[in-house]
Amino acid sequence: MKKEIWIVGMGPGREEMMTAEAVSALEEADVIVGYSTYLRLLPERLREKEQLSTPMRGEKERCMLCFAEAEKGKRVALICSGDAGVYGLASLMFEMGKEHADTALRVIPGVTAANSGAAVLGAPLNHDFCTISLSDLLTPWERIERRLAAAAQGDFVIVLYNPASHKRKDHLKRACEILLSCIEPERPCGLVENIGREGTRAEVCTLRELRDRQVNMFTTVFIGSSGTEIIDGRLVTKRGYQI
């Protein structure tokens, strides 16, 4: 029997924001593997399936579980929030897949926080943008600083993932200070907390104000480019149409 693992992006959490393809994969799976926070967001009927989880930072073990379950002949779906290919486990699965050549890996894309958060705020990503994770668990902070500087230099809209955690309370402040060295303090910015879940909170503010905002690991942060404006309370990056 052909062994196959589906690596599924579940979007922000609500079933309506998953693609039909992602829902089908979860429905057809014998076992769903994921981080417990996201397993709990699944709709009732899917929560009755066999579910396997590992604690936070147990990503390697979570991937190993997938291969072990596939080995037993089960249809396995690994879920990640947003898109599994954006700061999710897709690449680690491909890396570990080298040892499991007989297991096919298929990525099912989902709506990542950059896109779902943008939709809540208005249309901040309507021109060239980049995403930067402020987590220095796996990336040296110097590289993050270098990317922030380059993104500002290139006048990209910037989306910050993982802007804070329990241990990294000041990363957003540090990032804003780097950006403020070449972006004006009045630059329009925005943030969204708990996108597509209970307690969604969105706010637009300036870069200077953003520097002092308290954020958590469920916040996604948007820094406008030179083409970004606030229109009726929405964060909008113009594409250049003459109107």
Place this chain on the structure above:
Amino acid sequence: MKKEIWIVGMGPGREEMMTAEAVSALEEADVIVGYSTYLRLLPERLREKEQLSTPMRGEKERCMLCFAEAEKGKRVALICSGDAGVYGLASLMFEMGKEHADTALRVIPGVTAANSGAAVLGAPLNHDFCTISLSDLLTPWERIERRLAAAAQGDFVIVLYNPASHKRKDHLKRACEILLSCIEPERPCGLVENIGREGTRAEVCTLRELRDRQVNMFTTVFIGSSGTEIIDGRLVTKRGYQI
């Protein structure tokens, strides 16, 4: 009656790759407005609805149509391929919405080509990435060049949208030449044509090879970062896990 327009990202085209929220919006709409190529991709049952279209480059007129139809009391859905907030019409709608303060605009996010194309290739976006459109219809070419240089400087994975059109046949070549001035020619890259539609074609190659590839307006191009590798024919950007 409250006037509302849904700005809907339809993903790459197949219904299975739309979110349930996007499908519902189209089902509930009285009229669906969009570019004819994308209207034709809609499932049969939705094609029976009233549809309105304007030719390519008639974006402003398409947005005006939406407001005019909403004015008549109709429920309007404007569809864009991928995510309407990424090189789509969401921001133009908000700009034009200034003149239609009584019409609420709601963006329903979708899976953009960066994410759907990445899933076909493997996991190239699994670390910081940026998107750059090579279309100079609305953006001066100098700004595009500046962004390419900054993206290479920041060691981002780069996704190129609109890498060519009938009139701009050499833009990908010119972009690759800029990138080759600071990225090694062997850097892993990839391209996907007709993502999620009939005739999907994916290829991995080096940056040097990419320079001479023929692409069209339905191609999305991926240039790896220093952390990108080809693993079993898939384009994979490592996140930094020790395995």
